[in-house]
Amino acid sequence: MAATAEAKRHAAKIVRALSRTYPDAKCSLDFQTPLELLVATILSAQCTDERVNLVTKDLFRKYPLAADYASAALPRLEQDIRSTGFFRNKAKSIKGCCQALLEEHGGDVPKQLDALVKLPGIGRKTANVVLGTAFGVASGVVVDTHVGRISRRLGLSRQKSAEKIEQDLIEQIPEKDWIALSHRMIQHGRRCCTARKPECDDCPLESVCPRIGVEDND
Numbered sequence: 001m002a003a004t005a006e007a008k009r010h011a012a013k014i015v016r017a018l019s020r021t022y023p024d025a026k027c028s029l030d031f032q033t034p035l036e037l038l039v040a041t042i043l044s045a046q047c048t049d050e051r052v053n054l055v056t057k058d059l060f061r062k063y064p065l066a067a068d069y070a071s072a073a074l075p076r077l078e079q080d081i082r083s084t085g086f087f088r089n090k091a092k093s094i095k096g097c098c099q100a101l102l103e104e105h106g107g108d109v110p111k112q113l114d115a116l117v118k119l120p121g122i123g124r125k126t127a128n129v130v131l132g133t134a135f136g137v138a139s140g141v142v143v144d145t146h147v148g149r150i151s152r153r154l155g156l157s158r159q160k161s162a163e164k165i166e167q168d169l170i171e172q173i174p175e176k177d178w179i180a181l182s183h184r185m186i187q188h189g190r191r192c193c194t195a196r197k198p199e200c201d202d203c204p205l206e207s208v209c210p211r212i213g214v215e216d217n218d
Contacts, residue, residue, distance in 0.1 A: 003171040011172035013208045014154055018184040021204040025183040027133045029053065034109035034134040035101075036060050039069070041126045042093050047084040055084055066107040069098035093121025113139040125162060132179040141169045142182035146189025153193065155210045 003011075028049040031037040036056065043052045059080055063069050069077070077091040084090060097119045101107055109130065110116055116127035124140065131137040141147070143162040151157040157168035173181060192199050198214055200206060 003168075007172050010208065011156060011169075014156065014205060015173060015177050015181060017205045017208060018181065018188060022184040022187045025180065025187040027129070027183060028186075030056060031134070032060075034130060035066055035098075037134045038097070038109055038122075038126070038130050039063075039094055041129045042090055042097070042121060043081060043084045045090070046086055052084060055081055066098040066101040069094050070102050090121075096120035097122060109134070111135050111137060124166075128166075128182075132182070136179070138175050138178040141166050141173070141178045142186075143169070144182075144186060145195075146186045146193075147182055149195060150185050150189050150193050153198070153209060153212050153214055154205065155212055 027037075029037060029040040029044060030053045031040055039059070040052055040056050043055065062080065063072065072095060074091055074095060077095060078087050081087050081090055081094075098107075100119050101109065105115070111131065113124075113127050113131060116122055116130060117124055125142055125144065128140045128142045131139040132142065143151070143166045148157075148160075148162060148165050151165050151169060152159075156172060157165045159165045159168060169181070170178070188205070189195075192203050193205075200209070200211060200214065203209065
């Protein structure tokens, strides 16, 4: 169902407030190439970006190309990323993804959403991260735990699943704002609108936030 005019006006106020507060917000994962961002995003599942950045400092030097991951012995790759958690599944995803990159894309990361989500271990969220941050392509809105939580508190969505929350955001917010929006909401979630103790009284969005679910700590 299409968003109402009132919902779009409410969303526009939120976008403006976030833009004023976090004008320089960007992805906190360290990377130099689309491949590095793809690998870092896979590693970031259930892991802090700070930990991922520590691991990838050496990892990216050891595996500069998709061919290096594709030919790596799985046990060795597992050990190289072990501290990020769920290392067996992540190593399998990275190796399988890079093998597919070699076979289907000449080792390069594709710039199309449909092509990215067909790669092993790559879902819509990871694809949106890579397309938006590495290529500047607004394929959708990245919905992580911060974006999901804040979207519900702000009344932008009542949904629980990332896919449905993303659809609500896409319907209410212009495409030109999609990439920056996720970076700014993530930063807001880390600095102010935290899961357990949101700083509502000092929040820059206080005037436009209905605080949905805050009393119940979500």
